[in-house]
Every structure is written in C-alpha cells, then in structure tokens.
Amino acid sequence: MSRNVLFISGSPRAEARTKAVINVVYRLLRDKQGNSQLLDLHRHVLPLFNGEPAQQELDTVVQLRKLAQEADAFFIVTPEYHNGISGALKNALEFLSSDQFKGKPVAIAAAAGGGKGGINALNNLRLVLRGVHANVLPVQYVADPHQIDEHGIFTDEAGVQALQELVLELASAVNAEVRV
Ligand SMILES: Cc1cc2nc3c(=O)[nH]c(=O)nc-3n(C[C@H](O)[C@H](O)[C@H](O)COP(=O)(O)O)c2cc1C
Numbered sequence: 001m002s003r004n005v006l007f008i009s010g011s012p013r014a015e016a017r018t019k020a021v022i023n024v025v026y027r028l029l030r031d032k033q034g035n036s037q038l039l040d041l042h043r044h045v046l047p048l049f050n051g052e053p054a055q056q057e058l059d060t061v062v063q064l065r066k067l068a069q070e071a072d073a074f075f076i077v078t079p080e081y082h083n084g085i086s087g088a089l090k091n092a093l094e095f096l097s098s099d100q101f102k103g104k105p106v107a108i109a110a111a112a113g114g115g116k117g118g119i120n121a122l123n124n125l126r127l128v129l130r131g132v133h134a135n136v137l138p139v140q141y142v143a144d145p146h147q148i149d150e151h152g153i154f155t156d157e158a159g160v161q162a163l164q165e166l167v168l169e170l171a172s173a174v175n176a177e178v179r180v
Contacts, residue, residue, distance in 0.1 A: 006071035010078040010089030049094040068100035073174040080121035101132040105173035109141040118142030
C-alpha cells in the first residue's frame with residue numbers, strides 16, 4: 001500500500017546540517033507509488049504566525065497545510081537552537097494543528113552543534129508534537145557536525161545505519177514501501 005510521508009527540514013539556514021540529515025532519510029524512504037514530499041524551511045519561507053484569518057489564505061500557508069493534510073506520516077528533523085527547536089519549525093507548526101497530525105506517526109531527529117547537544121531539541125519537539133496529537137515514535141536520532149562533510153553530505157556510515165533503522169520504524173508504522 002502506498003503512503004505519503006512529508007519530510008520536514010526545520011532549519012532556516014542555507015547551509016543547514018539539518019538538510020543533510022533529511023536528505024539521507026528522504027532518499028531511503030521514497031515510496032515508489034506514494035507521493036512523499038520534502039519541505040525545506042529555508043526555501044519555504046512562512047510569515048510569522050499572527051493568528052489572522054487572512055494569513056491562512058497565503059500561498060505558502062495553503063501549500064504547507066495541504067502537504068501536511070495529505071501526509072500519512074512525517075519525518076521531522078530540527079536543528080538544536082538554544083536548547084530547543086528552531087523558531088522556523090515552531091512557527092511552521094503553529095500554522096498546523098491536530099487536523100493534520102492526529103494519530104499520524106512521526107519520526108524525529110536533530111542536528112546539533114556537537115558537545116552533547118540535540119536531546120533538548122528532541123524533547124522539545126516531542127512536547128510540541130504532543131500538542132497536535134501526533135504519534136511520535138520512541139526511537140530518535142541526533143546528528144553531530146563531524147558526520148557531515150564540507151559539501152553538506154552526511155557521510156557517517158554508522159549514522160546512516162541508525163537513520164535507516166528509524167526509517168524502517170516509520171515505514172512499519174505507516175506500512176510504506178522502503179528501499180534500503
Ligand atoms: C542560534 C543558534 C543556536 C544554537 N544553539 C545550539 C544549542 O543549544 N545546542 C547545540 O548543540 N547546538 C546549537 N547550535 C548549533 C546548531 O545546532 C548547529 O548549527 C547544527 O548544525 C544544526 O543547525 P543547522 O541545521 O542550522 O546547521 C546553535 C546554532 C544557532 C545558529
């Protein structure tokens with residue numbers, strides 16, 4: 001059965017290591033019959049959420065809501081910024097709700113600065129996703145800068161293996177096809 005997975009890169013930075021991580025998992029889980037999508041919050045720039053109904057009609061917001069609505073599952077990677085998720089990711093999630101997330105499986109990972117960072121961002125993301133009634137998998141992953149080369153490619157083999165396991169967990173939660 002084909003399933004749509006929405007992959008979200010939660011960094012607003014052009015040279016984001018978060019993007020390097022999302023690229024790995026996006027390539028691993030590309031359901032041939034499904035319609036998995038990649039949303040990069042560096043490219044998909046949203047206004048600062050202000051609660052005004054007019055904002056909900058903006059193209060970028062309509063597109064975000066549609067992608068999330070059509071997704072059967074999510075893989076979200078956040079950078080760790082000041083011990084939490086990025087403002088860009090939190091802002092994007094404020095445009096969404098349990099209407100798009102309720103009961104859907106979500107795999108999470110973080111890109112941190114090294115020095116044992118990442119866990120706070122993941123705990124923060126887990127808490128935020130509880131707010132939209134998402135079904136966050138217990139397994140998670142933290143990527144450190146040394147695993148990513150100067151071209152922005154995630155090169156660490158053990159890391160790829162760990163991410164592969166996370167992808168398999170998500171695939172089995174949502175019955176998606178997986179190529180590993
Ligand atoms: C504003 C800011 C705050 C940061 N705070 C933390 C932090 O609290 N812990 C940490 O491990 N790394 C921290 N970092 C480093 C990022 O996690 C690191 O740059 C990593 O590559 C993920 O971000 P990126 O996807 O934007 O590259 C911070 C970076 C920025 C720009």
